[in-house]
Amino acid sequence: MVSTPKAPKAPDPTQTAAAQTATNVDTAIANAGLSHTNQYTPDGSLEYKVTGNTTMTDQNGKTYQLPTYSAYQKYSPQNQAIYDQTQQTQLGLSKLANEQTGKISGILGTNVDLSAGNVDKYVNDHWQTGFNNQWDRDQASLDQSLADKGISMGSAAYNNALRDFSTRKQAASDQYLGDMYSNAQNSILTERNQPLNEISALMSGSQVNQPNYVNSPTTQLPTVDQAGLINENYNQQMGAYNSQMSKSNAAMGGLFGLGSALLGGWAMSDRRLKRDIHQIGVSEAGIPIHEYEYVFGGGRQVGVMADEVERVFPGAVAEGPGGFKMVNYAEVL
Structure with a gap:
């Protein structure tokens, strides 16, 4: 069965943004862990420890647990004395x-x-x-x-x-x-x-020494281009729409050509004479347009089904040879 390809569904921008944010958070946590390097010198030491967590909630309501680091400075025994x-x-x-x-x-x-x-x-x-x-x-x-x-x-x-x-x-x-x-x-x-x-x-001589704080590494989450994702999604939908419109216009053009080429506009349109039927559009009058092949060959065709036309335009349908129904395409179009 031959079918008309459908445009793929564009990615959901919100889901894409959420996935990107989760990746960014994981990367930031990894970078922070790599940046906090413990230092040990003859004069003392500097150590980083995870002392808690900070909860962050994104615009979609999803929460993330971000580790909170604290820096600890310690003198050597001699310097402490x-x-x-x-x-x-x-x-x-x-x-x-x-x-x-x-x-x-x-x-x-x-x-x-x-x-x-x-x-x-x-x-x-x-x-x-x-x-x-x-x-x-x-x-x-x-x-x-x-x-x-x-x-x-x-x-x-x-x-x-x-x-x-x-x-x-x-x-x-x-x-x-x-x-x-x-x-x-x-x-x-x-x-x-x-x-x-x-x-x-x-x-x-009795001034209190101010603590010397360590310059903490900074890790910034990259901004998710959600607007770009939305625009990309829109462009993909427009591309699929334009493709569908082109195919529909081509089908309608084929119907007009068929209606003018056949004698009096009549053509065999009985469903029993067709196979591999696939709807590709709808006419202005609401009649489905199909792509199909006749059981006796002749390649892929574009047209209507007599039973569907008869419900809208009964006068445009008549019985032909062998009891199969015909459609007056000139009248339908």
Whole structure:
């Protein structure tokens, strides 16, 4: 029996996408397992372990169990001992800084006094005595020098020398006080900040080390081109449709040719005279169109069955020789 080939059914896009996603997930899991290589060095080790699962659901509602990896870093015994000792030292420094903070809590609540009176007082308390002692020694030396020269106290020469000395001393005092004023301000600020700086130094030595995380390998699932699958499915359906339409048009063309070629349009169409019957289309009037062979030969033909035509156009069917029915193709078409 000869039959007309049918176009293959296009793949279902959703099923194809689901299959592709499952393949991608399996590949990603395999890649992740291969990427997580345990490392062992003299300084320590790095190990990856599966610590759980993450559930992923695709757009079709199918769920996948994805393994969750965790990275574990471990020091060598020697490095671990150094780390523990360092942590203890830093903890001790932190406690000491906390104790010192309690002792100087009043400092931050007191304003720094840089007024002229306080600065002058600081100069007098710390440096003025030394300045005065130096000039007292210089005056004693001057008195001795004048006496050695025979210049007596109270004489004009003595008074002139003493006046010059006093002028120099005053100029030196003004210069000294100007210089010491700036030094006094810096010293006052230093004394104020010294305890704070000590606490800051203690705290800088007790900083908590931030963990060094390992760059985790990244695995990305490739995107499924579902739109492409849908378009491909549509194109395949259109190809099958166009093929079917071409064959149907050819069959209809054959019927028109048959109807015009036969005398009066009549032809033997009794089903009993045909074999290997296969429907290939439908006429506009709803009459099935078949491909077949006559029992007496002649090759494959295209036409209708008299019994099917008779149900639609009774007048287009008549009884022919031997009681076999004929169809008026001109009227049917």
